[in-house]
Amino acid sequence: MAKLFFLTNFTLFLHSVCGATVKEHFSEDFSPHVSLLSSAKPFPLDEHLDGTAQLSSTSTKFISTFYQNLLDGHSLSQAAQTRNNLGDVNTIRAIAPTGDLRTAVFTIPALQPEEDIHHIELRFNSNTARGRWLQIEIKRSNKTIRTHTFRVSNNSDITSVIQPWVSKNEDKLHVEVKQTSTPKENGILLIFSNDKSHLNKLSAISNVSSEVENELHSRSRRSTRRRRKDCHLSNMHINFSHLGWGKYIIFPDAFNARVCKGICAARVAEVKAVTNHAMMQSLLRQYRKGEIPLPCCVPKVLTPLSMLYAEAGKIIVKHHKNMVAKECGCE
Numbered sequence: 001m002a003k004l005f006f007l008t009n010f011t012l013f014l015h016s017v018c019g020a021t022v023k024e025h026f027s028e029d030f031s032p033h034v035s036l037l038s039s040a041k042p043f044p045l046d047e048h049l050d051g052t053a054q055l056s057s058t059s060t061k062f063i064s065t066f067y068q069n070l071l072d073g074h075s076l077s078q079a080a081q082t083r084n085n086l087g088d089v090n091t092i093r094a095i096a097p098t099g100d101l102r103t104a105v106f107t108i109p110a111l112q113p114e115e116d117i118h119h120i121e122l123r124f125n126s127n128t129a130r131g132r133w134l135q136i137e138i139k140r141s142n143k144t145i146r147t148h149t150f151r152v153s154n155n156s157d158i159t160s161v162i163q164p165w166v167s168k169n170e171d172k173l174h175v176e177v178k179q180t181s182t183p184k185e186n187g188i189l190l191i192f193s194n195d196k197s198h199l200n201k202l203s204a205i206s207n208v209s210s211e212v213e214n215e216l217h218s219r220s221r222r223s224t225r226r227r228r229k230d231c232h233l234s235n236m237h238i239n240f241s242h243l244g245w246g247k248y249i250i251f252p253d254a255f256n257a258r259v260c261k262g263i264c265a266a267r268v269a270e271v272k273a274v275t276n277h278a279m280m281q282s283l284l285r286q287y288r289k290g291e292i293p294l295p296c297c298v299p300k301v302l303t304p305l306s307m308l309y310a311e312a313g314k315i316i317v318k319h320h321k322n323m324v325a326k327e328c329g330c331e
Contacts, residue, residue: 034061034062034065034066034069034079034080034081035065035081036065036068036069037069037072037074037078037079038069038072038074039068039069039071039072042064042065042068043064043065043067043068043071044064045060045063045064045067045308045315046060048250048251048308049250049315057096058094058096058187058188059094059095059096059188059314059315060315062094062188062190063094063308063315063316063317066079066080066092066094066317067306067308067317070306070317070319071306076089076092076192076319080092080190080192082119082121084119084121084157084192086118086119086192088118088194089118089119089192089193089194089319090193090194090195090198090318090319090320090321091115091192091193091194091195091198091316091317091318091319092190092191092192092193092316092317092318092319093190093191093193093311093314093316094188094189094190094316095107095108095188095189095190095191096187096188096189097177097187097188097189099176102178103176103177103178104176104177104187105174105175105176105177106122106174106175106176106177106187106189107172107173107174107175108162108166108172108173108174108175108189108191109172109311109312110166110167110168110169110170110171110172111166111167111168111193112168112195112197113168114195114196114197115168115193115194115195115196116193116194116196117159117163117166117191117192117193118159118192118193118194119157119159119190119191119192120157120158120159120161120162120163120189120190120191120192121156121157121158121159121189121190121192122152122156122158122177122187122188122189122190123156123187123188123189123190124152124156124187132151132152133149133150133151133152134149134150134151134152134177134178135147135148135149135177135178136148136149136150136158136161136162136175136176136177136178137175137176137178138161138162138165138173138174138175138176139173139174139175139176140165140167140171140172140173140174141171145165146161146165148161162175175189195318198318199320202243202245202248229261229262229263230262230263230264230265231260231261231262231263231264231272231297231328231329231330232260232261232262232297232328233258233259233260233325233326233327233328234258234259234260234261235256235258235259236256236257236258236259237254237255237256237257238254238255238256238257239253239254240252240253240254241253247310248309248310249307249308249309249310250307250308250309250310250315251307251308252307255305255323255324256324257323257324257325258299258324258325258326259325260297260298260299260300260325260328260329261297262297262328263294263297264278264282264294264295264296264297264330265282265294272300272328272329272330273295273329273330273331274298274300274329274330274331275331277331278295278329278330278331281293281294281295282294282295282330294330295330295331296330296331297328297329297330298328298329298330298331299322299325299326299327299328299329300327300328300329301325301326301327302321302322302323302324302325302326303322303323303324303326304319304320304321304322304323304324305319305320305323305324306318306319306320307319307320
């Protein structure tokens, strides 16, 4: 009985401590300034700005710390410190307000036709705004098209309120948040979306110079003269300025995308096959060499790359999946 009494009290003690820890954790998580999860120093955003993109302190704080969290290997939801699943999101915007102390105005730009909103979140400093009743007025061309009243929580999800009104043409949307005494600098509007054709659009305006093309061709010729190797991972350094993307991408200015090169011989395919089909293809080739080609050396494991973009004088984060080859196999 004494042991049972001790265990019961100890369990209650653990629940109280853990509960306090969780409560403290979430009070920090949902402040407008997302906290760093592991790094001791935030990403030095100012060092990579050329003056073309200007953001307020709240937006700068969120973008820099959010980006650093991504660089540290955290998922999108972890980096943004939101409970929402952001699996399909690849574009993150942080919009700081204008206006006076009683009305915070967030201006949402028009989106491209290929971009779909996944989640919209309004964050205020939890110490000053949590529990308040606020009124939202959605306006376009100085005309109110919807009003909504809500109570600020740790995660003020206002997606259903705003998403139907976001334009995909030249019209901007103004979201006015009526406040009592909450200073405007304590608020920030976050938009998480999925832009399906962003890299395709950049590719269409690429201006790879003839010097770069000649260098790539010379490297290819040199590599073919060397001894042919089995399927392996090799370096492929990409400089965005050479592609004509330098004025759009703030950071990084270059990265190693890696590339899969080499031959998929039968013995290699059996060990490094990406698919069962590739394994069967390599085996069948032993009997029908003239009809069945060798499997191809392709990326087996790919990792994402997070980049900072300049967009209409502001900075956004693009989180591109499957950008860096990490492991090769035969397919």
